[in-house]
Amino acid sequence: MNNTASTDPAPRSRPAFVVAATHSSAGKTTVTAIVLRLLRERGLKVQAFKIGPDFIDPGYHREITGRPSINLDLWMMGVEGVRGSFSRWSAEADVCVIEAMGGLYDGENGTEKGSAAHIAKLLGLPVVVVMDVWGMTRTSGAVLGGLMAFDPEVRIAACVLNQVGSRTHAEMVLTALPDQLRELVAGWVERSEHLRVDERHLGLTTVEENPTAAAERAAAQVASGRTVDVDRLLATTRTALPDPGETSAHHPPRGTGPGASHVRLAVARDAAFCFYYEENLRALEDAGFTLVPFRPTVDSQLPDGADAVYLGGGYPESFTAELAANRSLAHELRARAAHGMPVYAECGGMMYLARSLTGFDGKAAAMTGILPIDVVMDRRYLAIHYVEVRTQAPSPLGEAGQRARGQEFHQSRITTAEIEPNLYEVTTSTGERRRAGFVLDNVAASYIHLHFSMHPEIPRNFLSAALRYAKKVPAV
Structure with a gap:
């Protein structure tokens, strides 16, 4: 040839x-x-x-x-x-x-x-x-x-x-x-x-x-x-x-899902949280969300009318001072999560939900405290895997048994936790099996970045959780 x-x-x-x-x-x-x-x-x-x-x-x-x-x-x-x-x-x-x-x-x-x-x-x-x-x-x-x-x-x-x-x-x-x-x-x-x-x-x-x-x-x-x-x-x-x-794998028209006109998803988008798969964001819009960006390093509150929060990955360890100083946003996130707002967090987003994040310099900074865990950066540690997950409990991603694929790549460890890993049963691409991630009330968080393309029901499940929350909480 x-x-x-x-x-x-x-x-x-x-x-x-x-x-x-x-x-x-x-x-x-x-x-x-x-x-x-x-x-x-x-x-x-x-x-x-x-x-x-x-x-x-x-x-x-x-x-x-x-x-x-x-x-x-x-x-x-x-x-x-x-x-x-x-x-x-x-x-x-x-x-x-x-x-x-x-x-x-x-x-x-x-x-x-x-x-x-x-x-x-x-x-x-x-x-x-x-x-x-x-x-x-x-x-x-x-x-x-x-x-x-x-x-x-x-x-x-x-x-x-x-x-x-x-x-x-x-x-x-x-x-x-x-x-x-x-x-x-x-x-x-x-x-x-x-x-x-x-x-x-x-x-x-x-x-x-x-x-x-x-x-x-x-x-x-x-x-x-x-x-x-x-x-x-x-x-x-x-x-x-x-x-x-x-192709059989095509998106429906954007914004045609139930509740498309009013369900607002606050998406963290700044230098600390910038890791998102564009197909995931498009899938969330296709499900019916209106995506509203906010900056955890700067903004003192969530966007008006937010019905759910998506905290992607990034480098929060480079912005611990700014995140720790923004106590107003941390307080609001804790209050909203306590009242049932769906929150989905991946890697850096999960680190922001922790009680504390210790940088490579050994200095600890207070995070939101939504999850009872503490995270430490460690140059001697590296986790890099492709993974397949199955949820172990109901969460904003759906009922127990929801499957998905993704990847993890991080240089930090959870050093203390007052909650056992209960979100996923994980199988890596090399066959290793373990439990990972946390579900606490309507908060789901882990080190894993999921890709929704093989499981479009996940964005729809997240939308359903946001709709349930929106019905019982007055618009802000």
Whole structure:
């Protein structure tokens, strides 16, 4: 099979491709950002996606495109969920760019499953390979040739050289490549500190906390993109995409659920709480919620008329002083929870519901105290799992027995608890079984980030809990 992409137009065809790489840290995020920026500079409507469960890269995508970036994760969404999500979100875009994770062929437990190559084949998309050539010249041909030959079903349409030392270095690499591989190269990106995003525990610095101004990032991306041939990328990645109506996994019209006109879900959205799957938020709106953002680090009260609260993940440990000082909001959350308001919290959100949160510096800060637990940050501890859960008790997510899939990724521990884990029976993707999470009255909280795509009844159950609360509590 020919590994180069066809440029022939097709019905509903448009440029769409996966940005993959030879290995982790080869520069997928950098090159993806540059390409997104160059496409937006042309006035194109660009839809970005991210393979895997990551929240941070999609934040940078959103900054550039002005549109939500959508996660495509085989474990949490299943084959039909991935296909359906891509079909829906690509429908109105001029071009679609999917940032991969890890190496091109690296999937679950050393297999192909869930890898960039796997997702590319599932969606029928070509691949643009990012190759880190720092310290290489002729060896680049061996690497790129190996990627091309490894799986003939993967359609490698182009290559972008990254970490190039200079124009001379780029020319040396190009000269050393065999003719058929040289034709694949759609440009290069020189090594630059201006493109660097600092790392912190559990990943890159979020876009919300990045000290570099957005305008500076944009200027660096445009400057570095001058050696990337966008026309070539657009021409070689034109692909026939499925009609959204052909997929069985499609959303109903937004806001058509019962009580859609008045059920208000307060969603924590600030630098401390910024980890949400866009499909989850859309599913909550489809169920009938009106989503109303609030900022726990700043706002002294919940939004007017809130009937339920969603506290997502993030980095509350970086904002313990602000959260601890906001006693007015903490008091209101405790009072509302005591009166039965449904509260759903994931990871950082659960940490905010604790009595205290101790940072890496050893200093403890008071949180809301809704859950009788204490949490400590610990650099020696790391929990990272895909999980399947089954609820053990009624909660805002539904009756006992509700199933879902998700992931957890954190560097903190619950050190003391006056309540036993009673929300989930958890099975990890490696087969480990345990209890996790807490349900207390109408509050459900755990370290686990759920993805609702395989279980759309969860948003509907949450809406039902909010409706029951709204009926017995006068509007505020």
